[in-house]
Amino acid sequence: MLLTIKQLQVKYGSQTALRIEEPLSFERGERIGVIGSNGAGKTTLVKALLGLVDYQGSIITQIRPEQMAVHMQSNSYVSTMPVRRIMEMILDTNIKENRELQELIGFFEFEGCLSKRFHALSGGQKQKFTIIMVMMQKAELTFYDEVTSGLDFESRQKLTEKLVEWYRDKEDSLIIVSHYYEELEQLADKILLLDEGRVIAYGNVKELFLKYCGDAVYILENTPKNHSLAAEFRMLRSPDHLLALSCRNKEEERRMLSLFVEHNVDFKRSSSDIEIMSINAKSCFYGEAVQG
Amino acid sequence: MNNKAINNRKKGCSLRMIGYELRNINGNFMTHFFGIVFPNIMSLLFSTMIGKQAPDASRPEVTISVVICMALIMPMSIMFLGYGSLYSQEVEREIPQRMHLFGFGEKSLITAKIIVHLLFLTGAMLLYAVVQTLLLDIPRPALSSLLILLVSLYLIGVIFLVIVHCLANIFRRFSVTFGVSMTIYFLLMMLTGMMGISTDQLPAIWQKIARMLPMTYISNDFAGFWQGGSYNFMPYIQSCIFLAALTGILAMYAQYRGRRVRK
Structure with missing residues (x-):
């Protein structure tokens, strides 16, 4: 057990x-x-786990805050010297003599940025700078708090891919805070859904999806034609411009699929869509009925 | 159960950290200008201006009085104004918190900063001594007088660094901290005779306040025993204790204010 939160x-x-x-x-x-x-x-929640805010209740863990690494939403450094110097001071090492650090810098394609000052780095480079140092801490628990927020779509995608690639086959414990569902679909295997300070849902992505959405979900554009075609199926809550249909078994899915093919309907199938799962978990928590 | 914020990190002050802080201070224009250029210019300017009006026989004494007085600008500029501008910008951008999250304790951070600022102050004082000795006619001091002056400058420097550190932690904004520290800086310069107005020329109430500050004694009295002689240090020591006590109260208040991080 890494940590347990009670009555926090x-x-x-x-x-x-x-x-x-x-x-x-x-x-x-x-x-x-x-x-x-x-x-x-x-x-x-991140700040409470790190001991940065006072709290009531208990966080039971063997890990001390200094054994945790964190990438905060905003990470600032002095701008009077090249980032190489900051990195060497924080990690108390010499980049030229540290092969592991060199490998990480190379992995994030950060070599060209080492001589720049922090304020001269782009948003993505700033994130990479902190990520490299956070990863070098080799902490028992690492937090990424909105690591890609403020980045354009392409930079976000690239950074997420790098994180996924780095942590593949590793056993690090991660807590990733994000607004981007697709990011979490790639990085997380458990989801903690919060709303107004309360826990709406917590569990394995697949299990939560099964609980709130069914075996699979078909997502269509919300048009009158699609709406009438979908009427016979269980409709889940979804963003206004979409229709989300739940499949509870293979037979129902086959029926749905042939109907869409027959009527030439564009659709997306998912068995792990965190956005649809979250919307329906919230809806269920607040006692709102699902249609169908 | 109520749990207090934990911030006990482990990384100590290292040589690399001192190197980092040296680079950090080198990038601060305020420290260079007010800590090195300003006292040298002020001393040369006032020595020439006041020296011209003094009889030839008392000119060296007038000169040393100005040189000692202007030497006070260095700890106040480097450790108070310069450090204040540097650290308050860091606090505003939450850099100390970022450092804590990387495992640096408050003690190691401030230790590195104090060491580096003391090193910078030493460099500035050496340069000041060279410039003033080369360009002005300064009588040779008694060793004890020189040591007392040096210890006093370092002591005042450390006290003022702690004061502005606390102010930055209380206000958490560069603009406010800088405004307050700049006001205090010029007010102290005026009160303690560094702006060319002798403490005796001030209104009675201001004189009373000035007598509570060690800088007043350094700027007004230390030239009197520069080449030896006796001096009653008690009022000076009392003023040092008073300033240190005031700093202690401020430090406790800053710690109380910062006991919880609210975002």
């Missing part, structure tokens, strides 16, 4: 930013994606 409550003044009532356990080697809208309590 964080308050900023009179406002409760986070209230976790049911015990939550994180196992070693797990990659937990934390999602939720702004103000859901994601960063507050």
Whole structure:
């Protein structure tokens, strides 16, 4: 067991930013994606686990905060010297003599940035700079708090791919806070969904998907034609411009598929869509009925 | 159960950290200008201006009085104004917190900063001594007087560094910290005779305040025993204790304010 959270409550003044009532356990080697809208309590949870905010309740773990590594939403450094110097000071090493660090710098294609000052780096380069140092900490638990926010689509994709590639076949425990569902689909194997400081859902992605969405989900454009075709199936909650249809078994899926082929309907199939799962988990938590 | 924020990190102050802080201070224009250029210019300017009005016989004494007085600008500029501008910018950008998250403790961070600022102050004082000795007619000091002056400059420097460190942690904004420290800096310069106005020329209430500050004694009295002689150090020591106590109270308040991080 990596850590267990029991009755955790964080308050900023009179406002409760986070209230976790049911015990939550994180196992070693797990990659937990934390999602939720702004103000859901994601960063507050990270800060509580790092001991940066006062809290009530208990966080039971053998890991001390200094054994955790974190990439915060915003990471600033002095701008009076090249980032190479900052990196060497923080990691207390010489880049030329540290092959592991050289490998990581090469992996993130950061060699050309070492002589630049921090303020001269692009958004993506700034993120990579902190990520390299965070990875070099080799912590028992690593947090990535909105590591790709503020980046353009292409930079975001590339950075996510790099993270996925780096952590493939490794056993590091990660807690990844993100607004981007596709990022978590690639990086996380468990999801913690928060809303207004409360836990809406927590568990394995597949299990949560099965619980809130069924075996698979077919996602179509929300048009009158598609709406009438979908009427006979169980319709899940989805963003307004889409229709999400739940398949509870193979027979239902075959029926759905032949109908779409017959009527030439464009669709996307998923058995792990975190966005649709989150919307329906929230809807279920707040007692809103699902159609169909 | 109520759990307090934990921030006990382990990395200590290393040589690499000192090298890093040296590069950091070198990038700070405020420290260079107010710590090196400003005291030298002020001393040369005032020595020439006041020296011209003094009789030939007392000119060396007037000169040394100005040189000692202007030497006070160095610890105040480097350790107070310069460090304040550097550190408050770091606090505003949450750089110290980032360092804590990388495992650096508050003690090791401030130790490296104090060491580097003391090194810079030493360099500035050496340069000041060379420039002033070459360009002005300064009488040779008694060793004890020189040592007392040096210890006093370092002591004042450390006290002012702690004061501005606390101010930056309280205000957490560069603009506010810089505004407050700049005001205090010029106010202290005026009160303690560094702006060309003698403490005796100030209104009575200001004189009382000035007498609570060690800089007043250094700037007004230290020239009197530059080449030896007796001096009653008690009021000076009392003023040092008073300033240190005030700093201690400020440090406790800053710690109290920073006991919890609210975002």
